[in-house]
Amino acid sequence: MASMSTTAFPKTTTTPPFLSHPLAKPDSLIAATVSFPRSRTLPRRRATTTLRVRSALIQPDGGKLVELVVPEPRRREKKHEAADLPRVKLTEVDLQWTHVLSEGWASPLRGFMRESEFLQTLHFNSLRLDDGSVVNMSVPIVLAIDDEQKALVGGSKSVALVDADDNPIAILSDIEIYKHPKEERIARTWGTTAPGLPYAEEAITNAGNWLIGGDLEVLEPVKYNDGLDRFRLSPFELRKELEKRGADAVFAFQLRNPVHNGHALLMTDTRRRLLEMGYKNPILLLHPLGGFTKADDVPLSWRMKQHEKVLEDGVLDPETTVVSIFPSPMLYAGPTEVQWHAKARINAGANFYIVGRDPAGMGHPVEKRDLYDADHGKKVLSMAPGLERLNILPFRVAAYDKTQGKMAFFDPSRAQDFLFISGTRMRGLAKNKESPPDGFMCPGGWKVLVDYYDSLSLTGNTRLPEKVPV
Amino acid sequence: MASMSTTAFPKTTTTPPFLSHPLAKPDSLIAATVSFPRSRTLPRRRATTTLRVRSALIQPDGGKLVELVVPEPRRREKKHEAADLPRVKLTEVDLQWTHVLSEGWASPLRGFMRESEFLQTLHFNSLRLDDGSVVNMSVPIVLAIDDEQKALVGGSKSVALVDADDNPIAILSDIEIYKHPKEERIARTWGTTAPGLPYAEEAITNAGNWLIGGDLEVLEPVKYNDGLDRFRLSPFELRKELEKRGADAVFAFQLRNPVHNGHALLMTDTRRRLLEMGYKNPILLLHPLGGFTKADDVPLSWRMKQHEKVLEDGVLDPETTVVSIFPSPMLYAGPTEVQWHAKARINAGANFYIVGRDPAGMGHPVEKRDLYDADHGKKVLSMAPGLERLNILPFRVAAYDKTQGKMAFFDPSRAQDFLFISGTRMRGLAKNKESPPDGFMCPGGWKVLVDYYDSLSLTGNTRLPEKVPV
Numbered sequence: 001m002a003s004m005s006t007t008a009f010p011k012t013t014t015t016p017p018f019l020s021h022p023l024a025k026p027d028s029l030i031a032a033t034v035s036f037p038r039s040r041t042l043p044r045r046r047a048t049t050t051l052r053v054r055s056a057l058i059q060p061d062g063g064k065l066v067e068l069v070v071p072e073p074r075r076r077e078k079k080h081e082a083a084d085l086p087r088v089k090l091t092e093v094d095l096q097w098t099h100v101l102s103e104g105w106a107s108p109l110r111g112f113m114r115e116s117e118f119l120q121t122l123h124f125n126s127l128r129l130d131d132g133s134v135v136n137m138s139v140p141i142v143l144a145i146d147d148e149q150k151a152l153v154g155g156s157k158s159v160a161l162v163d164a165d166d167n168p169i170a171i172l173s174d175i176e177i178y179k180h181p182k183e184e185r186i187a188r189t190w191g192t193t194a195p196g197l198p199y200a201e202e203a204i205t206n207a208g209n210w211l212i213g214g215d216l217e218v219l220e221p222v223k224y225n226d227g228l229d230r231f232r233l234s235p236f237e238l239r240k241e242l243e244k245r246g247a248d249a250v251f252a253f254q255l256r257n258p259v260h261n262g263h264a265l266l267m268t269d270t271r272r273r274l275l276e277m278g279y280k281n282p283i284l285l286l287h288p289l290g291g292f293t294k295a296d297d298v299p300l301s302w303r304m305k306q307h308e309k310v311l312e313d314g315v316l317d318p319e320t321t322v323v324s325i326f327p328s329p330m331l332y333a334g335p336t337e338v339q340w341h342a343k344a345r346i347n348a349g350a351n352f353y354i355v356g357r358d359p360a361g362m363g364h365p366v367e368k369r370d371l372y373d374a375d376h377g378k379k380v381l382s383m384a385p386g387l388e389r390l391n392i393l394p395f396r397v398a399a400y401d402k403t404q405g406k407m408a409f410f411d412p413s414r415a416q417d418f419l420f421i422s423g424t425r426m427r428g429l430a431k432n433k434e435s436p437p438d439g440f441m442c443p444g445g446w447k448v449l450v451d452y453y454d455s456l457s458l459t460g461n462t463r464l465p466e467k468v469p470v
Numbered sequence: 471m472a473s474m475s476t477t478a479f480p481k482t483t484t485t486p487p488f489l490s491h492p493l494a495k496p497d498s499l500i501a502a503t504v505s506f507p508r509s510r511t512l513p514r515r516r517a518t519t520t521l522r523v524r525s526a527l528i529q530p531d532g533g534k535l536v537e538l539v540v541p542e543p544r545r546r547e548k549k550h551e552a553a554d555l556p557r558v559k560l561t562e563v564d565l566q567w568t569h570v571l572s573e574g575w576a577s578p579l580r581g582f583m584r585e586s587e588f589l590q591t592l593h594f595n596s597l598r599l600d601d602g603s604v605v606n607m608s609v610p611i612v613l614a615i616d617d618e619q620k621a622l623v624g625g626s627k628s629v630a631l632v633d634a635d636d637n638p639i640a641i642l643s644d645i646e647i648y649k650h651p652k653e654e655r656i657a658r659t660w661g662t663t664a665p666g667l668p669y670a671e672e673a674i675t676n677a678g679n680w681l682i683g684g685d686l687e688v689l690e691p692v693k694y695n696d697g698l699d700r701f702r703l704s705p706f707e708l709r710k711e712l713e714k715r716g717a718d719a720v721f722a723f724q725l726r727n728p729v730h731n732g733h734a735l736l737m738t739d740t741r742r743r744l745l746e747m748g749y750k751n752p753i754l755l756l757h758p759l760g761g762f763t764k765a766d767d768v769p770l771s772w773r774m775k776q777h778e779k780v781l782e783d784g785v786l787d788p789e790t791t792v793v794s795i796f797p798s799p800m801l802y803a804g805p806t807e808v809q810w811h812a813k814a815r816i817n818a819g820a821n822f823y824i825v826g827r828d829p830a831g832m833g834h835p836v837e838k839r840d841l842y843d844a845d846h847g848k849k850v851l852s853m854a855p856g857l858e859r860l861n862i863l864p865f866r867v868a869a870y871d872k873t874q875g876k877m878a879f880f881d882p883s884r885a886q887d888f889l890f891i892s893g894t895r896m897r898g899l900a901k902n903k904e905s906p907p908d909g910f911m912c913p914g915g916w917k918v919l920v921d922y923y924d925s926l927s928l929t930g931n932t933r934l935p936e937k938v939p940v
Contacts, residue, residue, distance in 0.1 A: 116853065122661075123608075123805065123850050125593055134855070138593075179843060184661035191592075191654035193663045335593065373649060380593050383586065385604070385855065 056248060057239055058351040058389060061135040062108025065235055065347060068170075069102050069218045078219055082160040082168040086153045088145055088212065090161050090169060093203045096291040097141050098161065098170055099222035099327045103234035105344040108135060112143040114213035115178040122188045125339055126385040136386030138339035139189060139331055143172070144180050146208030153177065159212070168219055175214035180207065190333050191372070196365030198294035199331045222327075228304055232290065233324040235348040241322055242349045247283035249274050251352035251393065252345035254359070256289045256297055256330055257423065258306045258449055260441040262398040262407040264315045269409075270354060270393060271320065284321045285350055291329035294362070296427075300325070302452040309444035332362040334372035335380035342381060342390055352391045355381055406439035427453070526718060527709055528821040528859060531605040532578025535705055535817060538640075539572050539688045548689055552630040552638040556623045558615055558682065560631050560639060563673045566761040567611050568631065568640055569692035569797045573704035575814040578605060582613040584683035585648040592658045595809060596855040606856030608809035609659060609801055613642070614650050616678030623647065629682070638689055645684035650677065660803050661842070666835025668764035669801045692797075698774055702760065703794040705818040711792055712819045717753035719744050721863065722820035724811045724829070726759045726767055726800055727893065728776045728919055730911040732868040732877040734785045739879075740824060740863060741790065754791045755820055761799035764832070766897075770795070772922040779914035802832040804842035805850035812851060812860055822861045825851055876909035897923070 060066075070078045090098060100106060108129065113121065118140050120127050125138035143161075145153070153159055158173040186200050187193050195201075223229050233241065242250055251270050255263065267284050274282035288307060290300050298306075304325070311318050328344065331337045337360040342353045359377040361370055378394040381387065399418040401408035410418055421440060429436050430449040441449075530536075540548045560568060570576060578599065583591065588610050590597050595608040613631075615623070623629055628643040656670050657663050665671075693699050703711065712720055721740050725733065737754055744752035758777060760770050768776075774795070781788050798814065801807045807830035812823045829847040831840055848864040851857065869888040871878035880888055891910060899906050900919040911919075 116849065119805075119846060119850055120853050123595055124853070124855055126855070128853065128855070181661070181843065183664075184842075187657035187661045187663060191651070191657045193657060194653075335589075372654075373651065376589060379586065380589055383590050383594070383598065385594055385596070385598070 057242060057250065057349040058346055060104065060107045060235070060347045061343065061386065062129060064107070065239075066104035066107040066110055067102070067234075067236060068104070068110065068216045069221050075219055078171060078217060079168060081158075082171050082219065085158050085160040085171065086156050087162050087166070088143070088149055088153070088159045088172070089166075090143075090163055091203065092164075093199075093292050093329050094143055094161075095163060095169065095222065096327055096329045097143070098216070098218060100291075100344075101141065101216050102170070102218040102222060103236070103327070105235060105326075105328065105347055106137065106141055107235075107347045109137065109141065111172060111216035112213045113141055113211070114176040115211075117213070118142055118178075118211065122185065124385070125336065134386050136339050136343040136384055138336050138343070138384070139333065140185060142180075142211045142213070144204075144207035145177070145210050145212050147210070149208060150177060150210050150212075153212070158214070169222070170216055170218040172212065172214040172216055175212055177210050177212050180209050180211045182207070182209075189331070189336055191336075192364070194364065194366040197332065198362075199292065199329065199333070202292060203329070226301065228290070228301065228325060231304060231323065231325045232327060233322075235344075238285065238322065238324060239349040242283055242285075245283055245320075245322075246281050247349075249279040249282040249352060250285055250350040251282060251354060252285040252287055252342075252348070252350035253354050254287055254289065254326065254341045254345070256293055256303075258298055258303060258426075258441070258445060259286075259310045259315070260407065260421075260426075260445075261315065261439060262400075264310065265398055265407050265409070266354065266356075266395055267316060267321075270352070274352070282320070282352075284316070285345065285348065286316065286321055286323045287326045287345065287348075288323075289330050290325035290327050293330045294332065297330075298449070298452060302448060306445045306448040309448055310442055313442035313444050315442050315445075330360070332360060332371075334358065334361045335376045338377045338381050339384045339387065342384075342387055342392070346387075346390055351389070352393055353381075354393045354395065356395055357397055400437050400440055402437075404439075405437070431457070527712060527720065527819040528816055530574065530577045530705070530817045531813065531856065532599060534577070535709075536574035536577040536580055537572070537704075537706060538574070538580065538686045539691050545689055548641060548687060549638060551628075552641050552689065555628050555630040555641065556626050557632045557636070558613070558619055558623070558629045558642070559636075560613075560633055561673065562634075563669075563762050563799050564613055564631075565633060565639065565692065566797055566799045567613070568686070568688060570761075570814075571611060571686050572640070572688040572692060573706070573797070575705060575796075575798065575817055576607065576611055577705075577817045579607065579611065581642060581686035582683045583611055583681070584646040585681075587683070588612055588648075588681065592655065594855070595806065604856045606809050606813040606854055608806050608813070608854070609803065610655060612650075612681045612683065614674075614677035615647070615680050615682050617680070619678060620647060620680050620682075623682070628684070639692070640686055640688040642682065642684040642686055645682055647680050647682050650679050650681045652677070652679075659801070659806055661806070662834070664834065664836040667802065668832075669762065669799065669803070672762060673799070696771065698760070698771065698795060701774060701793065701795045702797060703792075705814075708755065708792065708794060709819040712753055712755075715753055715790075715792075716751050717819075719749040719752040719822060720755055720820040721752060721822035721824060722755040722757055722812075722815035722818070723824050724757055724759065724796065724815070726763055726773075728768055728773060728896075728911070728915065729756075729780045729785070730877065730891075730896075730915075731785065731909060732870075734780065735868055735877050735879070736824065736826075736865055737786060737791075740822070744822070752790070752822075754786070755815065755818065756786065756791055756793045757796045757815065757818075758793075759800050760795035760797050763800045764802065767800075768919070768922060772918060776915045776918040779918055780912055783912035783914050785912050785915075800830070802830060802841075804828065804831045805846045808847045808851050809854045809857065812854075812857055812862070816857075816860055821859070822863055823851075824863045824865065826865055827867055870907050870910055872907075874909075875907070901927070 101111060117127055121137050121140050126134050127137045128134050158171055159175060160168050161170040161172055162168050182204050183193055186204060190197055253267055271282050288303055307323055310316055345353060355378045358370060358372055358374040361372045364371045382392050397410045398407050399410045399420045401417055402419055403417045431453040433450055571581060587597055591607050591610050596604050597607045598604050628641055629645060630638050631640040631642055632638050652674055653663055656674060660667055723737055741752050758773055777793055780786055815823055825848045828840060828842055828844040831842045834841045852862050867880045868877050869880045869890045871888055873887045901923040903920055
């Protein structure tokens with residue numbers, strides 16, 4: 001499993017091998033660090049158009065951040081409009097994608113994909129824009145409907161997207177309905193059609209035979225009311241926060257697992273290296289994924305609790321770290337998905353992306369092996385069209401160094417000194433309320449994990465509901 | 471099945487919808503038509519470096535046509551070198567790819583793919599060159615070896631590629647051996663992993679677990695000695711022939727089936743339209759595929775015999791048609807493969823590419839449906855990275871017009887007047903020695919087909935050996 005392996009920079013002290021673009025220093029900014037944002041006091045998107053975004057952060061794909069939430073003054077009118085339209089019901093994953101689209105993580109995409117975008121994504125992992133430029137887009141962001149829904153839509157040019165309780169969420173207009181080639185979509189996205197792919201089982205196999213694309217207008221900012229909405233900063237809000245902190249380099253760390261000291265080592269080491277390169281104020285975007293995850297991953301609420309402890313315990317510096325939730329569902333599509341993870345962070349202002357062993361990977365659902373070659377993710381990322389502007393930071397594996405009693409970059413010349421603690425092993429320890437070796441994870445963070453597995457065993461080893469106070 | 475449907479331009483007389491690039495007229499050339507090349511009197515590649523290729527033809531991908539046949543004076547030395555190297559045995563399909571690479575159809579590729587090229591092909595259907603430009607490359611051109619062969623290669627930096635009889639064919643140098651992810655390769659190339667894909671069964675499923683990439687040097691021009699070598703013009707030779715004929719537009723027609731009058735209608739209509747656009751001398755490159763095909767396709771030798779009759783019978787004008795064999799194997803990979811078919815023809819000098827319904831498609835090997843959406847091929851082709859320079863000419867279906875007694879562009883307003891003759895139906899008629907409707911195919915061409923199926927029935931309904939005099 002990729003998830004728990006920790007990681008290090010390649011040994012070379014010259015240009016990292018996968019740095020896809022020469023390191024360019026932005027104009028220097030006055031450094032002004034503020035602490036980890038505790039609450040969402042920032043004014044919302046549309047209300048803040050007077051705030052001038054400084055040009056030092058990397059430009060969003062397509063040059064302008066897409067925002068698809070209807071401005072406050074027009075919401076009433078739009079809701080009336082939605083009430084008269086044919087309805088398409090959104091699943092939980094559909095709603096997550098609606099959220100993703102609405103905040104411009106997929107900029108310049110302005111709605112669920114039409115066929116031309118879907119085909120470009122499947123075949124080229126990128127979209128060609130009208131001006132001839134290319135942006136990365138490796139995972140299909142599509143909305144499936146079944147035959148019955150298609151019949152209901154009839155000749156309408158717009159539809160209302162509604163949640164499970166029929167509340168209107170969005171309008172999709174200038175729609176295009178086209179066939180949903182499920183097998184082909186799965187094969188080209190995952191490189192396998194083996195049964196048991198978590199996302200495919202959740203959102204594709206039993207989905208409708210049609211896809212509906214169009215321009216999206218979301219009626220209200222998407223909220224989950226799970227106590228975590230304050231961590232769900234949009235790309236616009238993140239950019240504002242990063243500006244406020246005076247970031248002159250932003251390095252993003254995608255994760256869907258508890259943070260241990262190997263991760264922390266990597267993140268602090270990255271910051272050190274960026275300082276060495278001459279940046280004055282590199283900021284870490286610690287960006288746990290918040291959408292759909294597979295059943296044996298630790299749920300978001302517990303992970304956030306754990307991340308909070310890690311910051312409290314001083315493992316990471318709150319002054320130079322922004323923790324925020326990335327609202328995308330998880331596909332476990334390895335080299336295809338890692339491009340999406342990186343591309344979305346460009347839109348949030350990151351110009352450095354950390355990539356480790358087997359990103360977004362998992363075990364093969366049928367065969368006894370990893371689904372992807374552990375090195376393909378970083379290789380594909382370094383070659384991906386539309387990601388040339390992003391500096392890719394690959395790293396080697398880290399492990400528990402028994403001689404130092406802490407996580408350290410693995411040194412193959414003294415392999416016997418290192419202990420690899422896999423995700424399976426970590427889960428086993430936490431389930432049995434055993435302690436990991438000292439220095440593997442801060443005690444506060446470990447306690448959260450033990451509590452999680454403890455609560456799980458009470459409910460018969462299935463995943464708990466997401467709502468846990470952070 | 472795509473193969474037998476005939477085709478027409480879209481009705482619009484303005485810019486065709488999938489014309490990916492504005493029509494640019496090359497400098498005008500003196501028109502000088504010559505007849506259909508009967509024999510290979512053209513001097514071979516390396517001997518003709520003094521011939522100046524005129525700049526009017528479209529430039530090869532990467533700017534320069536790759537040629538990997540060792541020049542005559544160095545062959546003896548290279549054969550000695552090969553004799554001392556570890557040997558890798560080529561299958562029939564491997565040999566066809568060696569041929570393809572040696573003549574620069576895959577320019578700027580200089581050998582079997584290394585992992586970086588393989589990954590770019592799988593994920594992006596294109597390769598980024600050192601200068602940042604992008605060329606199309608949608609199908610993996612790779613060489614598989616098994617564990618035993620890998621062990622034999624050991625730490626050698628070069629290997630000799632040998633044929634079934636151990637004759638040295640080529641040297642592969644500066645080699646890289648990497649894992650052969652068969653399932654992923656199949657899934658990403660075909661969009662399915664269903665058993666029964668002809669190319670996968672022939673060349674992947676039972677192939678070795680490793681791929682070996684490197685720089686190729688072919689010791690002699692690849693020959694098949696099947697009476698058809700004279701039709702196998704290399705891109706270099708085709709360019710010379712097209713120059714000689716004074717072509718100011720070259721339109722390529724890929725096929726792997728007998729030519730009927732629907733095809734002919736399309737090709738002559740394309741020429742007419744190119745003349746209307748202002749070209750003075752558009753030349754048709756009628757370019758049957760010569761490599762591996764599936765068992766129920768008509769074998770190359772019979773197809774060439776049939777194509778010859780079509781030209782003899784005056785259905786196509788020999789003065790403005792070049793018939794030549796495209797040495798690639800057939801993958802039946804639909805939208806992925808059609809890009810390869812188009813890209814290779816750029817390297818041969820074609821700046822127009824005709825694309826019909828479901829190019830390179832076939833029936834799903836397991837389900838009762840076509841493997842690909844019939845329109846995806848032309849859509850994907852029109853959006854493919856690296857093919858921007860090529861003018862894509864899509865066309866509508868043609869059918870037998872009963873009121874005119876000939877093949878005509880299908881007119882949906884009088885659908886009842888048209889008869890669609892599928893490949894299956896055509897094969898059925900030929901097998902039963904029945905005649906198709908008058909005007910479906912020239913009598914000489916039809917007779918070849920009847921003879922083919924006749925000869926088949928004598929051998930128990932399996933495909934005949936390829937060697938049939940043309």
